[in-house]
Amino acid sequence: xxxxxxxxxxxxxxxxxxxxxxxxxxxxxxxxxxxxxxxxxxxxxxxxxxxxxxxxxxxxxxxxxxxxxxxxxxxxxxxxxxxxxxxxxxxxxxxxxxxxxxxxxxxxxxxxxxxxxxxxxxxxxxxxxxxxxxxxxxxxxxxxxxxxxxxxxxxxxxxxxxxxxxxxxxxxxxxxxxxxxxxxxxxxxxxxxxxxxxxxxxxxxxxxxxxxxxxxxxxxxxxxxxxxxxxxxxxxxxxxxxxxxxxxxxxxxxxxxxxxxxxxxxxxxxxxxxxxxxxxxxxx
Amino acid sequence: xxxxxxxxxxxxxxxxxxxxxxxxxxxxxxxxxxxxxxxxxxxxxxxxxxxxxxxxxxxxxxxxxxxxxxxxxxxxxxxxxxxxxxxxxxxxxxxxxxxxxxxxxxxxxxxxxxxxxxxxxxxxxxxxxxxxxxxxxxxxxxxxxxxxxxxxxxxxxxxxxxxxxxxxxxxxxxxxxxxxxxxxxxxxxxxxxxxxxxxxxxxxxxxxxxxxxxxxxxxxxxxxxxxxxxxxxxxxxxxxxxxxxxxxxxxxxxxxxxxxxxxxxxxxxxxxxxxxxxxxxxxxxxxxxxxxxxxxxxxxxxxxxxxxxxxxxxxxxxxxxxxxxxxxxxxxxxxxxxxxxxxxxxxxxxxxxxxxxxxxxxxxxxxxxxxxxxxxxxxxxxxxxxxxxxxxxxxxxxxxxxxxxxxxxxxxxxxxxxxxxxxxxxxxxx
Numbered sequence: 001x002x003x004x005x006x007x008x009x010x011x012x013x014x015x016x017x018x019x020x021x022x023x024x025x026x027x028x029x030x031x032x033x034x035x036x037x038x039x040x041x042x043x044x045x046x047x048x049x050x051x052x053x054x055x056x057x058x059x060x061x062x063x064x065x066x067x068x069x070x071x072x073x074x075x076x077x078x079x080x081x082x083x084x085x086x087x088x089x090x091x092x093x094x095x096x097x098x099x100x101x102x103x104x105x106x107x108x109x110x111x112x113x114x115x116x117x118x119x120x121x122x123x124x125x126x127x128x129x130x131x132x133x134x135x136x137x138x139x140x141x142x143x144x145x146x147x148x149x150x151x152x153x154x155x156x157x158x159x160x161x162x163x164x165x166x167x168x169x170x171x172x173x174x175x176x177x178x179x180x181x182x183x184x185x186x187x188x189x190x191x192x193x194x195x196x197x198x199x200x201x202x203x204x205x206x207x208x209x210x211x212x213x214x215x216x217x218x219x220x221x222x223x224x225x226x227x228x229x230x231x232x233x234x235x236x237x238x239x240x241x242x243x244x245x246x247x248x249x250x251x252x253x254x255x256x257x258x259x260x261x262x263x264x265x266x267x268x269x270x271x272x273x274x275x276x277x278x279x280x281x282x283x284x
Numbered sequence: 285x286x287x288x289x290x291x292x293x294x295x296x297x298x299x300x301x302x303x304x305x306x307x308x309x310x311x312x313x314x315x316x317x318x319x320x321x322x323x324x325x326x327x328x329x330x331x332x333x334x335x336x337x338x339x340x341x342x343x344x345x346x347x348x349x350x351x352x353x354x355x356x357x358x359x360x361x362x363x364x365x366x367x368x369x370x371x372x373x374x375x376x377x378x379x380x381x382x383x384x385x386x387x388x389x390x391x392x393x394x395x396x397x398x399x400x401x402x403x404x405x406x407x408x409x410x411x412x413x414x415x416x417x418x419x420x421x422x423x424x425x426x427x428x429x430x431x432x433x434x435x436x437x438x439x440x441x442x443x444x445x446x447x448x449x450x451x452x453x454x455x456x457x458x459x460x461x462x463x464x465x466x467x468x469x470x471x472x473x474x475x476x477x478x479x480x481x482x483x484x485x486x487x488x489x490x491x492x493x494x495x496x497x498x499x500x501x502x503x504x505x506x507x508x509x510x511x512x513x514x515x516x517x518x519x520x521x522x523x524x525x526x527x528x529x530x531x532x533x534x535x536x537x538x539x540x541x542x543x544x545x546x547x548x549x550x551x552x553x554x555x556x557x558x559x560x561x562x563x564x565x566x567x568x569x570x571x572x573x574x575x576x577x578x579x580x581x582x583x584x585x586x587x588x589x590x591x592x593x594x595x596x597x598x599x600x601x602x603x604x605x606x607x608x609x610x611x612x613x614x615x616x617x618x619x620x621x622x623x624x625x626x627x628x629x630x631x632x633x634x635x636x637x638x639x640x641x642x643x644x645x646x647x648x649x650x651x652x653x654x655x656x657x658x659x660x661x662x663x664x665x666x667x668x669x670x671x672x673x674x675x676x677x678x679x680x681x682x683x684x685x686x687x688x689x690x691x692x693x694x695x696x697x698x699x700x701x702x703x704x705x706x707x708x709x710x711x712x713x714x
Contacts, residue, residue, distance in 0.1 A: 107638075115635040116645035125650070139328040139338070143383045150382065170313030171320040171421075175382070215379050218291055222380075225295040226341065227331040230540045230555050236334025240327070250385070251329055 011039040016052040018043050023086055024063035026094060031062040033098055042094035070101065075109035081127065087159040088126035096123050134163035140241070141168075141179060142250045145215075146206035150177035153205060153248055161188045161197050169195050178203075216250050223251035285366060287376065293366040297346040297357050298392055300542070301449075301505070302535040306338040306387035306422040308500030309444050319381065319388075319421035321444065321500075326387050339390035339424060340380055344368055344406055348394030352451075352462035354510050356542040357394045367396060370409035378417050388422030388444075389413070399430035403439060410442035422500075427477065429469040436473050437497075440480055445500040445532070448473050450525075453518045457511035460547050474529045477502045481530070501532035508563065509539040509556040510548060514586035516577075519566055523577040526570070536563045562588035569594055572626055573619045591682045596622040599659060600678065606659045607666060611640045622681075623655035643667050655681060 017032065019025035021044035029042050032055075041052060071079055078101075085097050099119045104111045114120045137160055143150035150172070154160075161181050168179065169190050179188040180203040187200040208216065246252050307325030327336040343357075345367035351359040368376075373391070380386045391409065396402045406425060413419040425443035427436050440446055448470055452458045455467045477498055484497035504525060508518065522534040538555035541548065566588065569575040573595070580594050581587070589597050599606065599622045608617055610632060618629040628651050635641060635649060642662045646653060657667045658677045666672060 110638055113634045114638045115631055115649045116639060116641055118648065121648050135324075135326075138322075139326045139384075139387075141384050145383065152384070167320075167322075172318065172382070173313045174316050174318060215383060218288060218376070219380060219383070219385050221288055221292055222295050222340070223329065223331065223337070225292050226299050226337060227333045228299055228335075228540065229333075231333040231335070231538075231557065233334035234332065237330045237332055240334065240336070241330040249329060250383070 011037050013039050014052050016041045016043060016054045017057045018054055019057045020044070020059055022059060023083055025057065025059040026082075026086060026097070027063040027066040028059055029057050029094065030098060030101060031066050032057055039095075039098070041092075042098070044094070070104070073108075074101070074104035074111070077109060077112060078104055081112060081123075084127045084130060085123050087162065088123075088130045089157045089159075090122065090126040093123070093126065130158040130160065131163065133158050134160040136245070137164055138167050140245050140249065142248060143177065144205050144208055145212050146209060148176070150175055151180075151205055152178070153180045153182055153203065155182045155244070155248065157183070159184050161186060164188065165195065165197065216253070220251055220253070287372060290366045290368055290372070291342070291376070293364050294342045294344070294346060294368065297394070298341050298343045298390075300356070300537065300540065301341065301390070301392055302537045303424065303447060303503055303505060303533065304336055304338050304341055304390060305445075305503075305533070306424075308532055309422070311420055311499075314418075314420060317418035317420050318378070319419050321388070321420070321422045328384070328386055338387040339422065340377055340386045340388070341390040342368070342373070342392075344370075344373065344391060344393035344402070344409065345396040346394045347396055349397060350395050350462075350464045352465065353545040353547055354451075354461050354507065354539070354543070358543065361543055368409075370405055370412055373409045374412040374417065377413060378419065381419070381421055386421075388424070390424040392426035393428065395428060395430075399428040400432050400435060403428050403431040403435040407435065407438050407442065410439070414442055424500075427473040429465060429473060431473070433473075433476055436476060437480060440477060440498045441495050443498060445503060446477050446498050447503045447505070448477075449505050451505075451507060452511055453506050453508075453513040453521050454511070457513065461510065461545075474502065474504070478529050502529070503531055503533040503535060504529075505535035505537055507539045508536045508560050509553075515559070515563060515566075515588050516581040516583065516586035518563060519570075519577045519581060522567060523570055534567065536560050536567075558590055559588070562590070562594060566594045574616055575620075593622070595620070596655060596681055600674075600681065603674070607661045607672075608659060609664065610646070610660050610662050611636050621656050621659050623652050623659075628652075 015038055017029045017040045019029050019042065025044075026042075029040070032038065033040055040055075067079065070082070082097055082101075085093055085100075090096065096119050100111065100123060103114075103117070103119070107114070111120065112124075115124060133156055137154055137156065141152045141154060141164075143152045145151075159181070161179065161184075164179065165188055168177065168188070172190070174192055176191045178190075180200065181187065182203075185199060185201060186197055187203060188197050189195070305325050306321065307323060309321050310323045311321040313320045325338060327338050329337045331337055345365075346357045346363075347365040347367060348355075348357045348359060356363065373389075377386075377389045381388070389410075391406055393402050393406060396405065406428075410423060410425065413423070422445075423443045424445045424447065425439050427439065427446050427448045429448060450458075450467075450470050451462055451465065458465060458467055480497045481501070484494070487494040488496070506518070506521075518536075525531050525534055538557050538560040539549065539553075540555045541551045541553050544551055566575075566577075566580050569580065570577060575598070580598060588594055592600070599620070605617075605620075608621060610618075615629060615633050618624060618632055619626065621629075624632070628649075631649050632641065632646070632651065635645070640663055643653065643657075646656075646662065653667065657670050658672065658681070660666075671677070
């Protein structure tokens with residue numbers, strides 16, 4: 001590397017970008033970072049700027065150019081991977097993604113296989129956590145029926161709704177349903193022939209009717225009966241189904257809405273928490 | 285009798301059946317219908333015993349005409365009896381499925397009147413689900429031994445997976461404990477399902493829209509610890525079953541005494557959970573790691589070592605093959621390193637193409653080195669600080685933690701070998 005090239009590689013670091021959180025917005029950040037030779041801290045939404053100078057990056061047609069360039073020089077898989085990265089809850093995901101793109105321009109498509117690299121590794125792990133969580137929610141979503149439609153609330157760590165959409169829309173394509181993501185305040189809404197994900201500030205499950213309560217009771221009965229007592233294994237249950245999922249699972253509710261004491265005590269060997277904490281409205 | 289009472293009785297009667305997988309078939313949704321299936325399977329919750337619940341697992345009826353000694357539903361046992369009507373069962377399944385409680389239905393049954401009658405009721409329940417409700421979710425149905433082959437075939441076109449329990453790991457044990465079930469009665473539906481699947485595959489080549497027969501394959505289960513077979517016999521039997529009947533899975537069920545019988549272990553016998561665990565580990569090695577049954581056990585050592593998992597046990601007995609260089613050894617050998625699984629081997633295989641890996645890289649990639657460190661080198665070096673003398677290796681591998689208390693619910697005995705003794709006895713073989 002010549003001295004001139006080395007000088008060119010020096011990136012300005014004491015700057016922050018602010019963007020709208022969309023994939024297009026992020027690609028525009030990439031555009032700016034490359035053309036201005038900057039390695040910014042990037043924030044989605046209207047996050048507070050730190051000590052750095054903050055620049056607002058608009059989403060515009062630059063996104064398409066960056067997208068074409070990445071697709072051509074690094075590959076289509078990189079684009080798919082970056083889309084997933086943006087849905088994860090990794091705190092510094094945008095900076096890591098930018099780093100990954102820089103590496104990608106040097107190494108090509110193989111960069112995604114460099115699992116020993118700290119940056120690739122962090123992103124691969126985060127994406128695995130995202131897709132794994134989305135898969136788990138295909139099982140752990142519990143619908144409540146009211147007026148012929150189905151409603152559910154989830155509290156995911158990652159933005160899983162768009163990954164869950166194909167599964168639930170195929171499975172319940174003739175039904176009307178709504179899955180509310182309480183963490184990111186958005187809702188997946190499906191009616192036969194129409195689907196979309198919309199921002200939604202607040203949502204509460206509708207009151208359960210008689211038939212709904214009967215099915216919930218039957219399900220709890222099944223859940224409690226199916227255990228083979230001679231094989232009781234609390235540790236394994238919690239490994240496979242961590243506690244954070246429990247609050248929205250019908251099988252842990254009583255008709256009044258709380259986890260039955262004996263179940264909870266068996267689970268954690270202590271007193272159950274205060275009732276309102278587990279009534280399904282807990283915000284972690 | 286209310287639905288709730290029936291559900292309780294018939295769940296209780298079905299819960300000792302092990303299989304609850306919803307895997308093996310991909311089927312997208314269809315317009316106006318309900319349900320789909322994914323090949324990886326989906327767990328919807330986990331019971332307090334840590335087992336996955338993915339299907340509504342119930343019996344159609346527990347009013348059984350047979351009197352098998354080990355079974356809690358045997359005729360002579362004084363318990364509450366119940367039967368679902370096919371429509372009750374279908375309605376319950378759909379009610380649960382719409383709320384996303386379950387992935388589908390696992391339907392088994394005691395022999396109500398006779399095998400044909402029972403199978404007809406099962407067919408009717410599945411017909412209502414598939415035809416009236418347009419249900420495309422997962423269905424696992426038990427074939428009832430002794431039923432008319434035409435009925436079993438009809439069941440196979442409605443279900444995704446079928447299974448016939450061989451119950452006990454030898455003809456002798458079956459004769460002793462389940463005299464009304466004949467071994468041939470068990471194997472003939474297995475053969476029928478295997479042949480049906482093969483014919484169906486040929487038909488599907490010609491006509492893409494031909495109806496599918498047992499698309500997710502068949503499985504079986506056997507009870508471990510109710511009779512005297514060794515692990516070697518059991519493993520050989522299961523390897524044979526995979527081969528001969530093209531099974532998708534062989535399940536093992538640690539025997540839990542639910543009834544008293546003169547030919548059975550006493551009621552206070554603890555289920556041999558650790559033994560079951562070892563058999564599953566070995567089963568995995570056969571199916572995904574390229575091991576042969578004969579490599580893991582032999583006539584001379586017919587049972588698994590309670591202190592070492594089967595792969596570790598194999599490795600310490602083949603120290604001449606180790607250490608393996610992580611950056612060069614073939615994929616098949618990566619799979620044979622204790623502590624490295626299919627996912628880990630895949631990651632190493634991909635990552636080492638880009639750059640040579642060292643121990644720090646492995647750790648960052650999430651490879652657990654606790655056991656692997658004794659069997660590998662990175663860039664020609666063993667891990668710093670690792671004591672490779674056989675005694676030390678064994679002592680670390682045979683840690684008491686491997687015998688998880690929950691898995692080995694038994695009292696310590698003065699006459700049982702301690703982990704240290706065991707280490708000595710194994711190292712004697714080195």
